[in-house]
Amino acid sequence: MNCEKVQARLSALWDHELPEEQVRQVREHLDACGACGAAWEALNRLHRALGSDPLPPIPMDLAGRIVLAGRRRLQEKETAPRRRLAFPVFRPALVFRAVALAALLALGYLMGASSPHGAAAVPPADALEVFDLLPSQTPAGVIVGVMEGPEARS
Amino acid sequence: MITDEALMLAVADGDMEAFDTLVRRHQQAAWSTAFRFLRNEDDARDIVQSAFIKLLEAAPRYRPTAALKTFLTCIVTRLCLDWVEKKRPVAMAVLPETADPSPSQERAMLDDGLAAAVRGALSALGASQRMALILRHYEELSYAQIGEAMDLSPKAVERLLARGRLALREAMEKAGGGGFLPLTRL
Incomplete structure (x- = not known):
C-alpha cells in the first residue's frame, strides 16, 4: 500500500471503520513511513483540538x-378544523344522491324524446309568441325574397 | 428506567409527562449537535425545539426499528442542514477584527487560541463536512448512523470525513492554531 492510499485511509482508521485486513496493512506502513506517521500524528492533534472546543450550557x-x-x-391540532381529503372516499349518501340525479336526468330525457317537439327542435311558427317579431331562425327550404313583376301585382 | 421506546408509546397516547422525560433525556445531544453546527444559541434553541415537536408529532407513527437517539439525531441533522440551505450564512474562517464584537465573537476571543482556531476552521467547512465531523467526533456516531442521518452511504460518509479532516487541518495550519505541522504533500 503506497503513501497516497494509506493517508486516504487514516480518517477511517481513526474512526475504527477500516476493515481488519486494511488496518494491518496501514499500521505496518505507518511504522515504516515517516511522512505518513507525521500525518497520523497531525490527525491526533486535530482531534485533541476538536475536543478543546467547549459547549455552552443548555x-x-x-x-x-x-x-x-x-x-x-397538540391543542391546535385538536381544535383545528379537519382537512378535506384530497381524494373522495366512498359515502353511501353521496352515491344515493348521484343515482337519484341520474334517474331524474334519464326521465327528463325520455319525456323530452316522446314529446312532438324535442328538446333541441326549433319551435314551430304557431308556437311563437306575439312579441316575436321575427323568428330567430329562418326555416330551412323557405326562400325569402321580394316578388316583382305581373304576378306580384295580381 | 423506562426505555425510550416505552416512553414514545406513552407519548403516542398523549402522555405529556413521558414527552417531558424524553426531552430531558435527549436535549443535551440535540443541543450539542445544533449548537456546534449553527454556532448561534437562538438558532440552536429553535432547531432543538422544532426537532422535539417533530418527534412529538411522529409519535403515533413511530416504530422502534431504530434507537430513538438515532431517530432524533436524524431530525436535528436535517433541520440544521435545511436551516443552512435557507439562510446561506457567510462562513468565517477567521474572526473579524471589529471594535464591537458580538457576544459569541467576544467569547471566542476570550477562549484559548486553539478552541478559537477549531471554531474558525469548522465554520469554514462546507455544511455536509461540518455536520459529518460533528456527528462523528462529538456524538460518536458510526458511519452507518451518520449515513442514515444525512441520507448518505457509509462509503460516502467515509470520503466526506476524510476530506473534511484534511480541510480542517489545512484551515488550522493557515490560522497557525494548535502548532500544526505543515501538511505532508503527496
Missing part, C-alpha cells in the same frame, strides 16, 4: 419551553 428551562410548545401544538 439554555435555562429549554425542556420546559419545548414541552409547553408541544402541548400548544
Whole structure:
C-alpha cells in the first residue's frame, strides 16, 4: 500500500471503520513511513483540538419551553378544523344522491324524446309568441325574397 | 428506567409527562449537535425545539426499528442542514477584527487560541463536512448512523470525513492554531 492510499485511509482508521485486513496493512506502513506517521500524528492533534472546543450550557428551562410548545401544538391540532381529503372516499349518501340525479336526468330525457317537439327542435311558427317579431331562425327550404313583376301585382 | 421506546408509546397516547422525560433525556445531544453546527444559541434553541415537536408529532407513527437517539439525531441533522440551505450564512474562517464584537465573537476571543482556531476552521467547512465531523467526533456516531442521518452511504460518509479532516487541518495550519505541522504533500 503506497503513501497516497494509506493517508486516504487514516480518517477511517481513526474512526475504527477500516476493515481488519486494511488496518494491518496501514499500521505496518505507518511504522515504516515517516511522512505518513507525521500525518497520523497531525490527525491526533486535530482531534485533541476538536475536543478543546467547549459547549455552552443548555439554555435555562429549554425542556420546559419545548414541552409547553408541544402541548400548544397538540391543542391546535385538536381544535383545528379537519382537512378535506384530497381524494373522495366512498359515502353511501353521496352515491344515493348521484343515482337519484341520474334517474331524474334519464326521465327528463325520455319525456323530452316522446314529446312532438324535442328538446333541441326549433319551435314551430304557431308556437311563437306575439312579441316575436321575427323568428330567430329562418326555416330551412323557405326562400325569402321580394316578388316583382305581373304576378306580384295580381 | 423506562426505555425510550416505552416512553414514545406513552407519548403516542398523549402522555405529556413521558414527552417531558424524553426531552430531558435527549436535549443535551440535540443541543450539542445544533449548537456546534449553527454556532448561534437562538438558532440552536429553535432547531432543538422544532426537532422535539417533530418527534412529538411522529409519535403515533413511530416504530422502534431504530434507537430513538438515532431517530432524533436524524431530525436535528436535517433541520440544521435545511436551516443552512435557507439562510446561506457567510462562513468565517477567521474572526473579524471589529471594535464591537458580538457576544459569541467576544467569547471566542476570550477562549484559548486553539478552541478559537477549531471554531474558525469548522465554520469554514462546507455544511455536509461540518455536520459529518460533528456527528462523528462529538456524538460518536458510526458511519452507518451518520449515513442514515444525512441520507448518505457509509462509503460516502467515509470520503466526506476524510476530506473534511484534511480541510480542517489545512484551515488550522493557515490560522497557525494548535502548532500544526505543515501538511505532508503527496
